[in-house]
Amino acid sequence: MANTVIAHGITIEGELTSDDDVVIQGTLRGKLTSKDAVNVESGAVVEADISASSLSVGGQVTGNVTASDRVDLMPGGRLIGDVKASRLTIADGASFKGNVDMDV
Amino acid sequence: MARASNSSTSHGGAVLGKGAHIRGRIAGDGDLRVEGSISGDVTLKGQLVVDGGAEIVADVQASSVIVEGAIEGDISATEAVTIRASARVSGAIRGSSISIEEGASVSGRIEADFELPPELGGKGGRS
Secondary structure, rough: OOOEEEEEOEEEEEEEEEEEEEEEEEEEEHHHHHOOEEEEEEOOOOEHHHHHHEEEOOOOOEEOOOEEEEEEEOOEEEEOOOOEEEEEEEEOOOEEOOEEEOOO | OOOOOOOOOOOOEEEEEEOOEEEEEEEEEOOOEEEEEEEEEEOOEEEEOOOOOOOHHHHHEOOEEEOOOOOOOOOOEEOEEEOOOOOEEEEEEOOOEEEEOOOEEEOHHHHEEEOOHHHOOOOOOEE
């Protein structure tokens, strides 16, 4: 069970920080920082810079993304922004526009 | 369709977990359970539950509000406001019905609309 769930129909305008994992199903505008995993589910809209240990995108993300572990773009996911992570997967059916920095 | 019975997501409600903090505005149609902290206004069409240990520094508006933690700001509900024993509230409380348990600390105005019973001469009054 996820620690923090921003459910469908909820809109946050501002900054969300969390020590634990975060699941976004609704809308977030601003900034998102988590020490654990962030999961942007299908149908979610995030217009924010995201910093997390790992990030999975099944919804729509506009913003720069930094992950200490990995970033996964799921089928149907859409990411517009730069990615900084040591591991990145882009699934078939995902869309992505931006730069990748794998820290090599 | 199978539904998980123990998952917080199964009833469609949002949860702000322990160790999570929001600085900004929150609006929504659904329910929200707060275990972390919020500084910024909260406007919901559903139920707001402020867990013990949670802290909100802002005005909150919801259909109903249950407070077990701390709120510094005005509470406004179209339905019931329930202040549990562990709660600390400073700010005005507005609701169609308000209950405060023994042990809760409340400072601020309380506004509730209700009909006075006929024996008190009321044709519906305000307090």
